[in-house]
Structures are given as structure tokens and as C-alpha cells.
Amino acid sequence: MDFTPLHRALGLTPSPLTDELLDAAVAAGVTETDDLDWKSELPPIKNLSQTDVPKDIAAMANAGGGMIVYGVEEKQKVATRRKDTGDFTEVHERAYRSAAVSAISPPVFGLDIYRLGMDCRAVAVIIPASVDGPHLIYKNDYFGAPVRNDADTAWMRERQIEAMYRARFEERRRSSEAVDSLYGETAEGRDTDKRAWLIAVAHPRIPTVSVRPDRDEARSIFKRAETVTLSYANRNGVHPLENVNSLNPRPGLRRWIAVNAATGERELWREAWAEVHHDGSVTLAAAVGGHRKTSSGDFEGWEVEGRGVECCIADFAALIRAVAETQHLDEYEVRVGIEWTGTQPLQILTIDRMGLTYDGVSNPIRKFTPVRASINAAGSDEAFHRDVYRLAEDSVNQGGVTHLHIISEPASDEGD
Known part of the structure; x- marks a missing residue:
């Protein structure tokens, strides 16, 4: 059984993540939070690791895990309607998982990916909680540690990064x-x-x-x-x-x-x-x-x-x-x-x-x-x-x- 941010927002007990559940969340106008992010379109397969995908995944992992849903339009962070994402192929999924491993340090493993809907398709990605933070992403010679701040993505300050490293070492002990x-x-x-x-x-x-x-x-x-x-x-x-x-x-x-x-x-x-x-x-x-x-x-x-x-x-x-x-x-x-x-x-x-x-x-x-x-x-x-x-x-x-x-x-x- 799953218990996702959608279940919590709708006041439901753990149950399978289904297309009907996503419909109910959109109909209820569920708002983005620090562990829920609405996206209207899938990222492109080509050069996927150079898109915002690594940053979005790392930000969720650094904030205790969360959920990204592709195929939902929003207005001022509130879900308004479904939008068909098209087919999410096996090649697309491999590229997505590869970005979570190769474009983030340390890698983020254990993504759960759900394909939802037949006529109006959507993709839900569950990012697990991580004890290996901070997860960093690199752009050329620069790196940063993204983190969810309510419904937005921010960048960690030095003291936040230091505290997360300390927590990682303590967890390993x-x-x-x-x-x-x-x-x-x-x-x-x-x-x-x-x-x-x-x-x-x-x-x-x-x-x-x-x-x-x-x-x-x-x-x-x-x-x-x-x-x-x-x-x-x-x-x-x-x-x-x-x-x-x-x-x-x-x-x-x-x-x-x-x-x-x-x-x-x-x-x-x-x-x-x-x-x-x-x-x-x-x-x-x-x-x-x-x-x-x-x-x-x-x-x-x-x-x-x-x-x-x-x-x-x-x-x-x-x-x-x-x-x-x-x-x-x-x-x-x-x-x-x-x-x-x-x-x-x-x-x-x-x-x-x-x-x-x-x-x-x-x-x-x-x-x-x-x-x-x-x-x-x-x-x-x-x-x-x-x-x-x-x-x-x-x-x-x-x-x-x-x-x-x-x-x-x-x-x-x-x-x-």
C-alpha cells in the first residue's frame, strides 16, 4: 500500500496510487507543498540530465522525500486540470533514472515511477527520504544543494549543508x-x-x-x-x-x-x-x-x-x-x-x-x-x-x- 502526499492531502488512508486518486486531487485543487510538485509536461529524453530533473529530484531528497507529478497544470501552485503527457516509454524511464544516479552526488536511488491513466496520461515519481544528504548537483565548475522550501526550490546555505553532513555521519554511526x-x-x-x-x-x-x-x-x-x-x-x-x-x-x-x-x-x-x-x-x-x-x-x-x-x-x-x-x-x-x-x-x-x-x-x-x-x-x-x-x-x-x-x-x- 502507498501513502503519498496525495493521500495525505485528501485525508485518505494508505491505498494504491491510481488514476482515480489523481483525478480526485486535481478536482479538490490540491496545492503544491514541500513534498508535492505539479508539472504539466514530461522532460525531454535528449540531454535529460541537463534539464531541471536532477535539481527537482535532489531538492525533494534533501527535504525528506516527496512526489513529482507530470501531467497536471497548476495556477498559483493549485492544481487546475489534467494534461496528457504522451507515452512515457521504457527508454524515457531509463534516462530519468539515470539522471538521478549520474547527475546527482551522492546518487538518489529507489525512485518509484507510476504510469497513470489511458486517455489522459500522467506520470508520478516518488522520491524516497534519504540519509545521504546533502545531494549536490553540478553545473560546469559549480555545485549546489537544492532543497524544497514550501512549494519552491531554494539553495542551501553553508550552515545548512554543514548540518546535513553532520547528520549523515551521525546516521552512519x-x-x-x-x-x-x-x-x-x-x-x-x-x-x-x-x-x-x-x-x-x-x-x-x-x-x-x-x-x-x-x-x-x-x-x-x-x-x-x-x-x-x-x-x-x-x-x-x-x-x-x-x-x-x-x-x-x-x-x-x-x-x-x-x-x-x-x-x-x-x-x-x-x-x-x-x-x-x-x-x-x-x-x-x-x-x-x-x-x-x-x-x-x-x-x-x-x-x-x-x-x-x-x-x-x-x-x-x-x-x-x-x-x-x-x-x-x-x-x-x-x-x-x-x-x-x-x-x-x-x-x-x-x-x-x-x-x-x-x-x-x-x-x-x-x-x-x-x-x-x-x-x-x-x-x-x-x-x-x-x-x-x-x-x-x-x-x-x-x-x-x-x-x-x-x-x-x-x-x-x-x-x-
Whole structure:
């Protein structure tokens, strides 16, 4: 469900953004505000980044987010009537999104774009709230930070820019603390003296505060994650999402928990737990040491298969993607670690050309260094794939392993 400036102006509860809703806003003469801007025409595709589009988007982002509607005429800021914008093509949309990324620094991600109407067409663009302000735009050798001031766009003064930078750095500190706290909670109580555990946690930069998914929605998130995983990873390993009870998640403290389903004595080596929090956070804990080696033997607790690490990271990232799609989130702060408190050094094992486990390139690890990253969960499939690949690569590289075997290599990011 959406709750836009149009909903607020009309006194409506959250509901889908529709052409009828826009008609009602125009009929009511809704006035432009700091988070609502009427535009009668679409910007041109050619040299779109040189138009006012970057300034309009940056101004909204710097003011806490908002909405630009193309296809509405106004008089003294008051909506007067609809005006057909013509067809808003896929090429036009790509150019528009590209301007938000390439012509604004730092980029503004996560735009929601709606095509409304059939006979009298309109386009609504939702600019999300941002914690990365100030967003700057550049003109030749000059730059500025636009911001909405009631229904107009103004330019920030030096002190406003300074205050916004200070707020950005403070938010990053708080986000890092939230991730560390989540990591400690997720790692607590694991038998890390007997076998290594992979702990992965993610916290959205802007958490959800009003959404409390029910059991059916949580179940759908876990099911969606299983599909996302297989879009960039194969099944040649132990996937933790296959070892949790995702069909019947249990309630926890402001979260849903997919409890371990590998409970039998012969199955416990695959133990895994996954959580989806109401604020959009995601956690995964999976035993990665002491896995089954043959029908009659297991690896030691300190021996971790690299492909097992890949499977965990693939599933974990897929959960992030699934939650972000459901709750309309974008950037996440991520921490991935392997916890082992035994006396032997940790080893990450790879496979040889015959597909057999091989430890000849393993570096003994006395303490695994947690991998931290920022992931844009609302980006393109290709960009998200690259983020997942790099996260897994950083994790296995610590053990001397170069190549990934579960997560496919993404396409080059040249030109993105």
C-alpha cells in the first residue's frame, strides 16, 4: 500500500496510487507543498540530465522525500486540470533514472515511477527520504544543494549543508551500531567451540516503522528469497533456506523466525536459523563447520567449505532483496562473519577440477575479519548480483580461496 502526499492531502488512508486518486486531487485543487510538485509536461529524453530533473529530484531528497507529478497544470501552485503527457516509454524511464544516479552526488536511488491513466496520461515519481544528504548537483565548475522550501526550490546555505553532513555521519554511526548489536544477538548461544558458524545480518539505512508483516507475508518473503537465490547461485552446496521451516515462521520480538528444520541427529550438521524483522532487518545463522564429508565421516569443526559460505551469502542476500521488495526499502548496511572459538585455526576449503574438496590453498585463520558492505537492495538485478558476488568473494578470499563456485560471475559493470 502507498501513502503519498496525495493521500495525505485528501485525508485518505494508505491505498494504491491510481488514476482515480489523481483525478480526485486535481478536482479538490490540491496545492503544491514541500513534498508535492505539479508539472504539466514530461522532460525531454535528449540531454535529460541537463534539464531541471536532477535539481527537482535532489531538492525533494534533501527535504525528506516527496512526489513529482507530470501531467497536471497548476495556477498559483493549485492544481487546475489534467494534461496528457504522451507515452512515457521504457527508454524515457531509463534516462530519468539515470539522471538521478549520474547527475546527482551522492546518487538518489529507489525512485518509484507510476504510469497513470489511458486517455489522459500522467506520470508520478516518488522520491524516497534519504540519509545521504546533502545531494549536490553540478553545473560546469559549480555545485549546489537544492532543497524544497514550501512549494519552491531554494539553495542551501553553508550552515545548512554543514548540518546535513553532520547528520549523515551521525546516521552512519548509528547504523553501524545497530548492525553490530544485531550481529552480537544473532551469534549469541551458538556452539562455536565445536563448529564454525556463519553469521550474517543486515539493517536498512531507513528502517520501516509502520509495517508489521503477518505470517502469510513472512512466508511469502521466504518463498520469494528461494527464487531470488537461484537467479545467481546454483544448488551445488548446502543452502540454509532449505534447512529452515519457512512455511510456518514463528513470531518473535518484532520479527518472524524461520526456525531450524534440520533437527535429527543425522541432519543437525545443516542447522540454520533465519529472521525477518518488522523494521526490515534480516539475520541468518548457519553452521558451516563440521559438515558431512562422506556417508561415514564429517569435516572437523574448523573446516569450512567455501561453497557453503557462498550458499549462505546467496540466501542471505536473497532475503534482503525479498524484504526490500515487500517493504519498499533500498540501502542496507551488512555484516558477515564466521564465528569459531576452538583452538585450531579456521580453514576455508575449496574444490579442485574434479569437484573434490581441496585444502592446498587454504590460509589458516586465527580470527575471521567480519566483512562489511552497503548493498542497494532496490537496484537492478545486475547491480545486486555484483554486490552479492563481491560480498562472497571478500569472505572466501580471507581463507586463500580465489574463485567462487556457487555464485555465478556477474556481467561487467562498465557503463552502469
